[in-house]
């Protein structure tokens with residue numbers, strides 16, 4: 001196919017905070033698919049906190065190295081197929097990286113239903129929604145009347161996890177950065193309370209605020225951030241509480257901290273806590289049922305889907321830097337075509 005394939009290259013791995021200087025725009029030829037492959041055009045590129053974690057080294061995927069096209073997932077459209085399972089016009093989920101076109105093996109392309117709005121396939125019906133739903137139910141297992149605390153609660157995963165916990169009958173407290181986000185969590189999403197960790201006077205103050213809001217302790221803490229916020233929640237856990245270790249965004253965009261959170265492992269022992277990490281794919285046996293339940297709630301108007309769509313390929317690096325700084329509300333993505 002004739003034309004230009006715009007790409008964003010990770011020119012240098014950040015030592016501390018990610019900046020625009022770590023990226024460069026480039027142009028390449030549009031690749032030609034081999035037998036068994038399809039050529040796809042990216043429509044929406046997903047911005048994920050994990051994009052930054054991949055630059056630190058091996059995670060649940062191989063490390064991202066300098067000089068490579070920036071890695072990332074996308075919703076893409078098949079433009080040419082050399083595999084019988086796919087045809088031009090099909091919408092797929094794919095690890096395309098930050099570029100207009102990619103030629104990928106058909107077995108690595110997941111064909112998706114053509115629903116409207118298409119963006120929901122990246123938010124509530126994508127990895128985001130599945131992570132929130134499956135992580136909360138499989139690890140946290142909240143019971144009606146229990147207290148659930150969610151961090152990065154105004155973000156993509158957090159805003160869904162918090163609402164799902166509410167729908168399951170829990171009392172839910174969100175932690176987020178900024179008064180505007182906190183007001184949105186209580187007024188628009190119906191959470192019982194929200195704490196602005198950026199306005200708190202440090203970890204001790206955050207711990208005290210959580211104690212005031214959770215006098216009987218936290219039964220389930222859905223942790224998206226790690227660090228000081230994790231520590232504040234840990235000290236407020238109820239006996240037999242469950243900590244869902246979903247991610248550690250507070251640690252991704254800086255050098256490793258000199259020490260870990262206090263209370264580990266002592267409080268885990270004395271409070272008989274379950275602390276369990278997961279990667280969403282671990283629970284994909286429950287994927288279809290989860291999607292069906294999420295869809296029911298969305299269609300009934302019980303689950304609000306918040307998306308933050310930025311227009312323009314060239315805005316990808318700034319959109320990721322902004323996500324790590326907390327500029328987003330809900331699922332951030334960049335519209336490419």
Ligand SMILES: NC(=O)c1ccc[n+]([C@@H]2O[C@H](COP(=O)([O-])OP(=O)(O)OC[C@H]3O[C@@H](n4cnc5c(N)ncnc54)[C@H](OP(=O)(O)O)[C@@H]3O)[C@@H](O)[C@H]2O)c1
Nearest residue numbers: 048049131155156157176177224247248249250279280326
């Ligand atoms: N385990 C899995 O399978 C899986 C799958 C997907 C995502 N995840 C994890 O889920 C978490 C959320 O990811 P996402 O892609 O949905 O991003 P997101 O929550 O939409 O965006 C990240 C948010 O993190 C918050 N944040 C940034 N720095 C922080 C800090 N130092 N302390 C507290 N909060 C901070 C910001 O909100 P504020 O304004 O509130 O600071 C920002 O909006 C990440 O930890 C990610 O790695 C895990």
